[in-house]
Amino acid sequence: MDGQLKFYLLAETGGWDCSAYAFAYRTTILQSDAYQVLSLNVLQAKKHLSTIAQDIVNQYENMKIEPKTLSEAFVLETKIEYLALHSFPEFYLNPLAIDPNYNSEVTSIGELMFDFKGREVPLNQIILDDTVSLEDKKELVDRKLDDFLGDMNNLVSISIQTVQKRAFAKENEKNSQELFSTLLGIFSFVVMQVIFFFMLVIDNPFYYASYYDPQPQYVTSYTVFMLPISILLFDVIYSLFHIHKARISEPFMYARRFLKRYQQQVYDDILNKKRDLYDYICGAINTKIILKDDIKDFSKLSSSYIDFKEVINVSSLKERKSYRILQALTYVFGTIAWIVLIISLSVFIISKAFGGRI
Amino acid sequence: MTLSLILILLLPLLLFLPIFLPRNKTRFYTICATLAAAPILVLYLLNLFFPSLQLQERIGNTFFVFSAFLYANRVELSQAEMVHLSCNFFYLYSYILVYILSYIVVKLLFIGQNPAIQKPISTIRKVFDALLFFVLTYGILFFFLVDIRILFPFGDGFLSPLMNMIYRIGR
Numbered sequence: 001m002d003g004q005l006k007f008y009l010l011a012e013t014g015g016w017d018c019s020a021y022a023f024a025y026r027t028t029i030l031q032s033d034a035y036q037v038l039s040l041n042v043l044q045a046k047k048h049l050s051t052i053a054q055d056i057v058n059q060y061e062n063m064k065i066e067p068k069t070l071s072e073a074f075v076l077e078t079k080i081e082y083l084a085l086h087s088f089p090e091f092y093l094n095p096l097a098i099d100p101n102y103n104s105e106v107t108s109i110g111e112l113m114f115d116f117k118g119r120e121v122p123l124n125q126i127i128l129d130d131t132v133s134l135e136d137k138k139e140l141v142d143r144k145l146d147d148f149l150g151d152m153n154n155l156v157s158i159s160i161q162t163v164q165k166r167a168f169a170k171e172n173e174k175n176s177q178e179l180f181s182t183l184l185g186i187f188s189f190v191v192m193q194v195i196f197f198f199m200l201v202i203d204n205p206f207y208y209a210s211y212y213d214p215q216p217q218y219v220t221s222y223t224v225f226m227l228p229i230s231i232l233l234f235d236v237i238y239s240l241f242h243i244h245k246a247r248i249s250e251p252f253m254y255a256r257r258f259l260k261r262y263q264q265q266v267y268d269d270i271l272n273k274k275r276d277l278y279d280y281i282c283g284a285i286n287t288k289i290i291l292k293d294d295i296k297d298f299s300k301l302s303s304s305y306i307d308f309k310e311v312i313n314v315s316s317l318k319e320r321k322s323y324r325i326l327q328a329l330t331y332v333f334g335t336i337a338w339i340v341l342i343i344s345l346s347v348f349i350i351s352k353a354f355g356g357r358i
Numbered sequence: 359m360t361l362s363l364i365l366i367l368l369l370p371l372l373l374f375l376p377i378f379l380p381r382n383k384t385r386f387y388t389i390c391a392t393l394a395a396a397p398i399l400v401l402y403l404l405n406l407f408f409p410s411l412q413l414q415e416r417i418g419n420t421f422f423v424f425s426a427f428l429y430a431n432r433v434e435l436s437q438a439e440m441v442h443l444s445c446n447f448f449y450l451y452s453y454i455l456v457y458i459l460s461y462i463v464v465k466l467l468f469i470g471q472n473p474a475i476q477k478p479i480s481t482i483r484k485v486f487d488a489l490l491f492f493v494l495t496y497g498i499l500f501f502f503l504v505d506i507r508i509l510f511p512f513g514d515g516f517l518s519p520l521m522n523m524i525y526r527i528g529r
Contacts, residue, residue, distance in 0.1 A: 198428070200509070200510055200511065201428050201429070201506070201509040201510065202428060203429070203431070203432055203509075203511075204511075205511070208511035208512070211359055211511065211512060225359075228359065228364075232367060235371060236371065239371055239374070239375060243374075243375065243378045243379055246379055246380055246383045247378070247379070247380055250380040250382060250383070250473045251473050251474055253382075254382060254469070254470055254471075254472060254473055257468070257469045257470065258469055258472075261469065306472065306474070307472075307473075307474040310474070
């Protein structure tokens, strides 16, 4: 804020209406370097599941750039500058929750920012600092690692809550409703095969005469061929849909089965990793060797237990184009197969009852 | 339309499932199919190696009422053929029942392996898993359809010699 605006700010506190200047300043804020940097960095921050990263994203998305007074403009400008600074990965990355596919400018835990003597400095700088005792450094690191641990435990809690719901249940749909829909689909599939099987084994020479002597004037000449073709097509599409659904939801389904039984094991595993990280950093502090190329070494995001990223992003599964296309095709071919089945069954029953081809 | 054609069309359906399904899912279905097929295989092998027990006849006669509605009025079938059909339908019912019960139990107990861990799995292991699933589903289905093919309104087709080796109609 330049000197003139500060003067108007002072005038505003004295009761003058300076809202016009606040409104005009909005454009300056939007075009500022800080806002441009923040807008760009937020796109990267969205990909990280750490609480700090998501907090920055939420603050950015909920920010109202409509200052009505110069005081609001001043606060807004300061907030944007603060968020812009903290939107860099060094400020929000959690080494316990790094994506295994993360590939960016931060390559070491030593580059992460820690609170040190009232300032935010990289860990490597703390390691090399001679003004603070080793014990104080270790205590500082332990406090920060507790924050990382809390953040990761929070992710686990969210995952445990997420797996309570079935993978393909809609937003407001209960598990029982989604389960009922799935079972109805399976039941429909099975009943169709059973009816077709019984139509094959129950003796009806009038119906199956059309296999060997198809006559265009008889309905059986069409149904006797259309039915197996439509059922086969539905079987193929249903199998493809089931395979695709199983493949895309497997990490979530595995996590669901695992977390239902081994929750404590997951928490213990993360705690052990935090202790390993603490020992690793303390080793660097003791020997005054800076940390390099180790940013992903302590991640538990995709661990030997479960993939938390897949769990938390489960809601995106049913939005996938391939899933929706196959689901639609299943409904279409299923409907066609059922219509042909009902017609064929009716013709079958009638031909058996009246002892002749229809 | 022949039985051979139907069996050939069903083959890719049940062959591609274990190849493209996730490993955990394939294992789950294989466990259920193994539990379902085990009693049938035991009875079948007992009947094969100990024909004096006449297991097939005894089972067929005992469970005749459960499937008689399908073929009891077919005058062209002999008593032996009806007993044979009854036994095979018993196998079918027991497979389905045990499969459903296994599904429920295994669903509660099974967790599987973490799919995020990309351990290299040998080709032999993959082939074995797929083959086991295939044998316990398509294999059982194949034998069942061949054994009851006398009920179908169409012929055997090009696999007739193989089918006659499994069960010759008219014996």
